[in-house]
Amino acid sequence: GDSVTQMEGPVTLSEEAFLTINCTYTATGYPSLFWYVQYPGEGLQLLLKATKADDKGSNKGFEATYRKETTSFHLEKGSVQVSDSAVYFCALHGSGNTGKLIFGQGTTLQVKP
Amino acid sequence: GAVVSQHPSRVICKSGTSVKIECRSLDFQATTMFWYRQFPKQSLMLMATSNEGSKATYEQGVEKDKFLINHASLTLSTLTVTSAHPEDSSFYICSASNPKTGNYGYTFGSGTRLTVV
Numbered sequence: 001g002d003s004v005t006q007m008e009g010p011v012t013l014s015e016e017a018f019l020t021i022n023c024t025y026t027a028t029g030y031p032s033l034f035w036y037v038q039y040p041g042e043g044l045q046l047l048l049k050a051t052k053a054d055d056k057g058s059n060k061g062f063e064a065t066y067r068k069e070t071t072s073f074h075l076e077k078g079s080v081q082v083s084d085s086a087v088y089f090c091a092l093h094g095s096g097n098t099g100k101l102i103f104g105q106g107t108t109l110q111v112k113p
Numbered sequence: 114g115a116v117v118s119q120h121p122s123r124v125i126c127k128s129g130t131s132v133k134i135e136c137r138s139l140d141f142q143a144t145t146m147f148w149y150r151q152f153p154k155q156s157l158m159l160m161a162t163s164n165e166g167s168k169a170t171y172e173q174g175v176e177k178d179k180f181l182i183n184h185a186s187l188t189l190s191t192l193t194v195t196s197a198h199p200e201d202s203s204f205y206i207c208s209a210s211n212p213k214t215g216n217y218g219y220t221f222g223s224g225t226r227l228t229v230v
Contacts, residue, residue: 043223099210100217
């Protein structure tokens with residue numbers, strides 16, 4: 001079945017450092033891919049998404065490119081801030097689905113001043 | 114667009130009692146709503162899919178008699194945790210979709226933290 005694998009956390013960075021959180025997926029067909037962010041004690045916020053190969057999703061300085069050849073959707077940000085500290089989830093929506101999302105295990109990011 | 118509201122945000126209940134959680138789509142009609150569960154420091158797992166006007170579809174291992182789901186209207190689905198026990202303490206979160214109108218369940222409610230004491 002479809003699945004998503006994220007890099008293990010926690011990831012600890014200093015402010016203004018470069019961020020990469022790896023995400024790879026297994027799916028049949030052509031899934032849509034997502035990154036969600038969850039701040040402490042809160043729900044999920046959609047950060048960015050890409051619906052087809054080579055699409056780049058971007059939002060708030062974060063970017064991720066849908067790479068079908070490597071089945072990856074790595075999250076990047078050039079300069080992180082303390083306010084970016086949160087848990088990040090990679091997810092996929094399989095082709096033919098009506099909205100069920102499959103999530104990776106989440107990666108905790110801690111940014112220190 | 115695609116705003117999903119969930120209520121309550123936090124609830125504490127005693128063992129053996131039942132708790133109802135509401136999920137509402139505020140600006141679109143949701144033909145399908147999804148209920149997820151998140152244990153501390155873990156990922157989200159789909160519990161069930163509710164379709165308006167029909168019975169919910171539960172994922173393997175989820176007790177349908179314990180987690181009652183009702184989707185009586187196109188804007189409201191409810192999850193009732195019956196005879197709650199401490200092991201039911203978790204974060205429950207919903208999403209809503211209507212593929213015909215371009216809403217695919219990508220927007221989530223703010224979640225409900227249930228603590229059973």
